[in-house]
Amino acid sequence: MSMQGDGLLVVVSGPSGAGKGTICRSLMDSKKDIVASVSSTTRMPREGEIDGNNYFFISREEFLNMIENDGFIEYAEVYGNFYGTPRKFVEENIKSGKDVLLEIDIQGALQVKEKYKEGVFVFILPPSMEELKSRIIKRGTEDQKEILRRFESAYKEINYVSRYNYFIINDRVDAATDKLRSIITAEKCRVDRFKMKLIGQ
Amino acid sequence: MSMQGDGLLVVVSGPSGAGKGTICRSLMDSKKDIVASVSSTTRMPREGEIDGNNYFFISREEFLNMIENDGFIEYAEVYGNFYGTPRKFVEENIKSGKDVLLEIDIQGALQVKEKYKEGVFVFILPPSMEELKSRIIKRGTEDQKEILRRFESAYKEINYVSRYNYFIINDRVDAATDKLRSIITAEKCRVDRFKMKLIGQ
Numbered sequence: 503m504s505m506q507g508d509g510l511l512v513v514v515s516g517p518s519g520a521g522k523g524t525i526c527r528s529l530m531d532s533k534k535d536i537v538a539s540v541s542s543t544t545r546m547p548r549e550g551e552i553d554g555n556n557y558f559f560i561s562r563e564e565f566l567n568m569i570e571n572d573g574f575i576e577y578a579e580v581y582g583n584f585y586g587t588p589r590k591f592v593e594e595n596i597k598s599g600k601d602v603l604l605e606i607d608i609q610g611a612l613q614v615k616e617k618y619k620e621g622v623f624v625f626i627l628p629p630s631m632e633e634l635k636s637r638i639i640k641r642g643t644e645d646q647k648e649i650l651r652r653f654e655s656a657y658k659e660i661n662y663v664s665r666y667n668y669f670i671i672n673d674r675v676d677a678a679t680d681k682l683r684s685i686i687t688a689e690k691c692r693v694d695r696f697k698m699k700l701i702g703q
Numbered sequence: 704m705s706m707q708g709d710g711l712l713v714v715v716s717g718p719s720g721a722g723k724g725t726i727c728r729s730l731m732d733s734k735k736d737i738v739a740s741v742s743s744t745t746r747m748p749r750e751g752e753i754d755g756n757n758y759f760f761i762s763r764e765e766f767l768n769m770i771e772n773d774g775f776i777e778y779a780e781v782y783g784n785f786y787g788t789p790r791k792f793v794e795e796n797i798k799s800g801k802d803v804l805l806e807i808d809i810q811g812a813l814q815v816k817e818k819y820k821e822g823v824f825v826f827i828l829p830p831s832m833e834e835l836k837s838r839i840i841k842r843g844t845e846d847q848k849e850i851l852r853r854f855e856s857a858y859k860e861i862n863y864v865s866r867y868n869y870f871i872i873n874d875r876v877d878a879a880t881d882k883l884r885s886i887i888t889a890e891k892c893r894v895d896r897f898k899m900k901l902i903g904q
Contacts, residue, residue, distance in 0.1 A: 625894070668892040681892050688889035691869040691882055693826070 509601040510689055511592065511618050512536070514682065515611035516626035517656035519638040521672040525626060526605040528679040536601040536686070539592055542568070545583035558588070576606065576613035587614070601686060608662050615665070622689050624682060625666040629673040631657065710802040711890055712793065712819050713737070715883065716812035717827035718857030720839040722873040726827060727806045729880040737802040737887070740793055743769070746784035759789070777807065777814035788815070802887060809863050816866070823890050825883060826867040830874040832858065 516522045530538055542558040544565050553559050560568075565584045568574060577586030587604060595602045604614065615623055628634035638652050663669050668685050672678045689695060717723045731739055743759040745766050754760050761769075766785045769775060778787030788805060796803045805815065816824055829835035839853050864870050869886050873879045890896060 624892075663894060666894050668889065669894055669897065670892055681888055684885035684888035685892060687882055687885035688869065691825075691871055691886060693864060693867050693870050696870065 507599065509596045509599050510686060511596055511602050511604065511614075511621035512682075512686055513604045513606065513611050513614055513621050513623045514626060515606055515608050515623070515666070517608070517628070517634070517659040518652050519634045519641075519656055520626040520628045521637070521675070521678070522605055522626040524675055525670070525672060525678050525682055526603060528675055529603065529682050532679065533683055533686075536603050537595055539587055539602055539604045541585055541587055541606075542574075543583060543585045545585075575617060576610040578607075578609060585610075608659050612662070612665060620695070622668070622685065623666040624668045624670060624685060625663045626678070627660065627663065627669055627671045628656075629671055708800065710797045710800050711887060712797055712803050712805065712815075712822035713883075713887055714805045714807065714812050714815055714822050714824045715827060716807055716809050716824070716867070718809070718829070718835070718860040719853050720835050720842070720857055721827040721829045722838070722876070722879070723806055723827040725876055726871070726873060726879050726883055727804060729876055730804065730883050733880065734884060734887075737804050738796050740788055740803055740805045742786055742788055742807075743775075744784060744786045746786075776818060777811040779808075779810060786811075809860050813863070813866060821896070823869070823886065824867040825869045825871060825886060826864045827879070828861065828864065828870055828872045829857075830872055 514522050514526055526538065530536065540554065540556075540558055542560050542565065544560060544562045545557075547553065547557070547559050551557065551559075562584065565577075565586065568586070568588070569577060573589055574586035575589045575592055577584060579585075587606065587610070592602050592604070604611075606614070611623060614621060628637065634656055635649075635653050638649055638656070670678050670681045670685075715723050715727055727739065731737065741755060741757075741759055743761050743766065745761060745763045746758075748754065748758070748760050752758065752760075763785065766778075766787065769787070769789070770778060774790055775787035776790045776793055778785060780786075788807065788811070793803050793805070805812075807815070812824060815822060829838065835857055836850075836854050839850055839857070871879050871882045871886075
């Protein structure tokens with residue numbers, strides 16, 4: 503009774519400051535049978551960022567060309583820079599049976615959900631709005647106005663949790679990571695998912 | 704953002720010989736925040752069986768009285784003996800926020816599903832039909848006819864997997880136990896389940 507098949511597309515999303523990046527890195531460190539999708543961007547690399555690791559740094563022309571050829575499963579322009587998730591990497595891995603982890607913002611996740619409804623959509627929540635505020639402040643890279651803007655945006659974004667399959671409250675990174683790992687394990691045991699495979703959807 | 708509420712009713716079921724008992728015991732050994740439901744029966748205790756541990760051994764009169772008072776969430780008569788899951792234990796624990804583990808046969812699980820559709824229904828599958836046969840034989844308590852009967856019955860019962868939420872192939876007990884644990888963890892993260900709580904269903 504082999505039940506091999508496509509890998510899972512695991513989309514981890516949530517408001518800025520909820521800690522989705524930390525949880526995803528922690529999952530990648532402990533779970534070796536999942537690959538992380540790397541986004542493409544037209545922005546300049548920051549100090550220490552490595553091409554192909556943090557992002558694929560490509561030109562605006564290359565990016566527009568990829569959009570034209572349906573090369574992204576989602577993309578967005580933020581402050582004049584493009585960010586997108588290359589389709590090829592995601593689809594090739596899933597087809598070969600590997601799970602793919604995609605850490606993206608909420609708008610990106612909702613774009614992905616339009617096309618990949620069989621994906622597993624996980625929303626990371628901060629333990630409290632107070633904690634969220636203090637995390638945004640601690641990042642230290644933003645001025646007061648930027649902090650307020652981010653906080654307000656995060657506050658609004660939390661409502662999007664209803665569009666996701668799972669939520670994880672990120673009160674402790676190890677517990678949150680264990681929940682994410684459990685969600686992936688459990689999804690592979692879902693009868694509905696196996697039924698979909700049988701009827702070839 | 705506290706998300707406390709009712710505990711989960713986790714129903715583990717599957718054909719005889721698939722190993723549901725072993726997996727449940729292994730889960731109970733490693734997970735301290737779940738309680739196992741104890742069935743009532745009118746059959747005589749076997750050697751080594753302890754009242755209140757393996758079963759609650761009660762009289763036929765008491766059993767029929769409990770049926771009358773809707774005291775079971777499922778029950779059945781097998782070879783002249785009654786077996787049933789007392790409602791009170793299950794409902795009190797769930798209400799108090801504790802998860803309850805219920806290991807029962809397929810007919811019992813389907814009865815429970817009628818009333819508790821919010822339960823988590825997990826079907827344990829043997830790694831192969833060959834392995835199932837050899838497990839039924841290894842039990843050694845049955846004669847040839849009984850072995851054949853059990854095997855045929857198990858073979859038919861496997862189709863019921865489609866009525867369950869999850870399936871676990873019991874090829875290795877530790878891996879199967881980890882899957883069951885993950886299913887419970889993941890179910891607590893499901894947005895649908897939380898929505899149900901919000902609208903008070």
